[in-house]
Every structure is written in structure tokens, then in C-alpha cells.
Amino acid sequence: MRKLIYGMNLTLDGYIAAPGDDIGWSGPSDELFEWWLDQVRASSLSLYGRKLWETMSSYWPTGDQQPNATPAEIEFARVWRDMPKVVFSSTIDQVDWNTRLVTGDAVAEITRLRAEDGGPMDIGGATLAGAAMRAGLIDEYTLATYPVLLGSGTPFFTALDNWVNLNLVETRTFPGGVVLTRYETKR
Template identity: 75%
Template sequence: MRKLTFAMNVSLDGYIAAPGDELGWSVPSDELFQWWSDRVAATGLALYGRRLWEAMNSHWPTADQQPGVTPAEIEYARRWRDMPKVVFSATTSAVDWNTRLVSSDAVDEITRLKAEKAANAGPMDIGGATLAAAAMRAGLIDEYLLLTAPVLVGTGTPFFATLDNWVNLDLVETRTFPDCGVVLTRYETRR
């Protein structure tokens, strides 16, 4: 069975975006940006909700052609375009950049994708608050990876959904990015 990881930048008070989908507080340092780039390169399939897809698709397909682009941004843009992606949306009509659109039930499709043999397909990452919340409530997330920034945003889009039951987790990794104060914590769901 394939592993599904929910990985996002998160504020110290638990938000992935401030009001108005503001993300300016989560601009990564060079070291953290490289970590994200390496993660994209290792991802077998990325699952996106509509809003996260729109944000990523508005920048990364052509980011490597912009003036002043860094070598790290060129590498990330290439990796992002090459990475297989699934977008879950009932309102989006077309996707591109190695992406497939799913407008049917997200939980059913994620369950099907998880059942694929990991050796052939690689690990999956899920992103987007609404999509991740549905997978969280259905018990489909195997790993939570939080990159916690030293900022309090007060309100916004929470990382964790409201759940009906406890989810017990085991801490399996921590790492500090001293150049920006971000702390990575990785937890596996205890089954």
C-alpha cells in the first residue's frame, strides 16, 4: 500500500495560511527551499485541492523563465512540472503539466490510489486544506510532516481538520533549519 503524507509549512499557532490565503510569512530560506525541492523530486504523486493547484500552477510552470530566477528555482520548476499530479475539483475544467483532473469523490479516489503497489508508484503527498481534511477524517493519511515557522498569524486556514476521533501519532523525525528558525516534525499515524 502506498504511503500518503500531508506536508505543509505551518505557523506556530497551527495555520497553513493567514486570512485571505496570505502566505508571506512562510517564504522559505535557501536551505528549506532545497528541502522542498528534494521532496518534490522524490514524490511519486502529488494530490492537490483546487485552490492549492491554482496557486502552484499560476507560478511554477514558467518560473524558470522569469528574470532573476535562481538555479534552485529553475530546478524546482523542472521537478514540479515533471512530478505526476492529481487535482481534485468539481469546478476546474482543464489541467496540464503532467496532471490529471478528478471530479468524482476524493476519498474514493485516494483510497484507490493508496491501494496501488508502492514499488510501482512511489509515495504520495497531499496538499490543500479541504482535500487533506477529507483524507484526514477518512483515516487515509499515514504521515504528517509539519514545517513550523516561528510566527503567529492568529487565524486563517488550520493545518488540522476537526476530527471525530483521536489519531495517535509517533514522532519519527525532527530537524531544525537554523537559518530561518523552522522546525520540521514528522509523525507517522499509529495503526
């Protein structure tokens, strides 16, 4: 069975984006960017909701060609393009860059993918991850918490029907006061 990991940058009050999908507060330090790059390298499949897919696919296919791209950004673009991806959406009809589109039941497909043999999968996008969270499919939560308060926006966590007990497996502080915490779900 594959491990399903939900990880994103978020604010201290739990938002992944300000109103209007503004993520301008979340520019990572070089050290944190390298950490996220290592996570992407370790993943065998990325699952995206439509909004996050549109954000990622609008930049990373050519991110390595940007004039001021760092070596880590060049590597991230290469890894991102090559990595198998699944996008869950009923409003788009085409995806590229080693990506498959799923328009049906996201929870059923994530359950099927999770039951397969293979390396870890990461999931991104608040709505998609929220559905997987409510279905009890998330095995690990990775939070890179920024020292900023937004007061509103898109929350990292969704409303749940039941408690989810977690084990802390890592903490680390990055430049700018960003605190990384990783939790595994107690099963």
C-alpha cells in the same frame, strides 16, 4: 500500498495561510527550499485541492524562467512540471502539466490510489487533506513550523472524529527558527 504524506509550511498556531489566502509569512530559506525539493523528488504523485493547484500552477510552470530564479527553483519547476499530479475539484474543468482532474468522490479516489503499488504520494490543500485525514488515509505528517502567530486563517489540521496517534520520526531546525517535524501515523 503507497504512503500518503501531508506536509506544508504552517505557523506556530497551526495556520497554512492568513485570511485572504496570504502566505507572505512563509518564504522558505534556501536550506528549507532544498529540503522541500528533495521531498518532491521522492514523491511519485502529487494530489492537490483546487486552491493549492491554482497557486502552484500560476507560478511553477514558468518558475525556471523567472529572472532571479535560483538553481533550486529552476530544478523545482522542472520536477513539478514532469511529476504526475491529480487535482480534485468540481469547479474547474481543465488542468495541464502532466495532471489529471478528478471531479467525483475525492476520498474514494485517494483510497484507490493509495492501494496501488508505487512510490509515496503527497497531498496538499487544507480541504482535500482534511477529507483524507478524517478518512484515516494520511500515513505521514510533515510540518515546517514558522515562528509566527496569525490568530486566524486556513488551519493545517481539520476537526477529527477520533484520535490519531503518531510516532515522531524526525526533527530539524532551519534558518529563521523554522522547526521541521515529521510524524508517522501509528497503525
